[in-house]
Amino acid sequence: MFRALSRFLPLLAAMALAACSGAEKAPGGPAPTVLAAASLQGALDEAAAAWAKQGHPKPVLVYAASSALARQAESGAPADLFISADEDWMDTLEKAGLVDSATRDDLLGNTLVLIAPAKTAANIDLADRSAFFTALGKGPLSIADPAAVPAGKYGKAALLNLRLWEFAEDRLAPGENVRAALALVERGEAPLGIVYGSDAEASDKVRVVATFPDSSHPPILYPAAVLKAAKSADAQPFLEFLHGEAAQAIFARHGFSQPL
Structure with a gap:
C-alpha cells in the first residue's frame, strides 16, 4: 500500500501547495495540473508565470521522471497535461487510451x-x-x-x-x-x-x-498532450501558449531547442 501511495506523493504535495495558495481555483474553473519531466523545471516555471501574468490561474506543476509521471497518470492521479522527455512514455499513455491524441505534438528538443x-x-x-x-x-x-x-x-x-x-x-x-x-x-x-x-x-x-x-542516440523530444481525464478548461489553451513564440523564447533561454 505504501508503494502505491508513494507514486502519488509528488502530485499530492504540489496540489496541496496550490490549495494553500488558492492558485488552483479561479472564476473560470480550476487551473491545469501539469505532469512535467523533471528537466523542464525552471523553464516551465517561468513559462507558467508568464501565462499567469496574462490573467489566467497559475498552473499546478508536478515534476518527476517521465516514467514516474506516466505511472501516476495510469494509476488515475488527477492531471490535465502530460509533458514527457521522450516519445515512449507518451506512447504508453496514448496506447492506454489516456491521451487526447488530437492534442499531442512535440513541444521541445534538447541535447x-x-x-x-x-x-x-x-x-x-x-x-x-x-x-x-x-x-x-x-x-x-x-x-x-x-x-x-x-x-x-x-x-x-x-x-x-x-x-x-x-x-x-x-x-x-x-x-x-x-x-x-x-x-x-x-x-x-x-x-x-x-x-x-x-x-x-x-x-x-x-x-x-x-x-x-x-x-x-535517438532524437531528444518532449511530446506534450492533454489527458482525456482533464478537468481544467485551461488545459488546451495553456498547451497552445507553450507552443507559442513567447514561451518558446523562454525555453530557448534555458537551453532547449525546437523539436526536429
Whole structure:
C-alpha cells in the first residue's frame, strides 16, 4: 500500500501547495495540473508565470521522471497535461487510451551532454575511450536510471554507440531523474555525469566537457498532450501558449531547442 501511495506523493504535495495558495481555483474553473519531466523545471516555471501574468490561474506543476509521471497518470492521479522527455512514455499513455491524441505534438528538443564539476579544466574527446576513463578515475558515472528514465535511456544509447557502455555499466550511479544525476556531480560525488544540455545550462556548479553527437542516440523530444481525464478548461489553451513564440523564447533561454 505504501508503494502505491508513494507514486502519488509528488502530485499530492504540489496540489496541496496550490490549495494553500488558492492558485488552483479561479472564476473560470480550476487551473491545469501539469505532469512535467523533471528537466523542464525552471523553464516551465517561468513559462507558467508568464501565462499567469496574462490573467489566467497559475498552473499546478508536478515534476518527476517521465516514467514516474506516466505511472501516476495510469494509476488515475488527477492531471490535465502530460509533458514527457521522450516519445515512449507518451506512447504508453496514448496506447492506454489516456491521451487526447488530437492534442499531442512535440513541444521541445534538447541535447545530451557529459558534465563535470565546474572546476574541471579539460574537455573530453568522446572518441577517445582512454580519455573518458581517465577523467572518470575511480568515481561513478552519474546518470538517470537507464532502465526507465528518458535521460538515462538516451545516455545508455549514446554510450553503446560510442562503445563505452561495456566499460561504464558497472560504474553507473543511477538517479531517479535527470536532476538527481545533475545534483550528484554538483556535490562532487561523481566526476562525470550525463544530463541534458538544458540541465547543464541551469547550474553554475558544473561545466559541459563533451556533447554527445546527435547520431549517437535517438532524437531528444518532449511530446506534450492533454489527458482525456482533464478537468481544467485551461488545459488546451495553456498547451497552445507553450507552443507559442513567447514561451518558446523562454525555453530557448534555458537551453532547449525546437523539436526536429
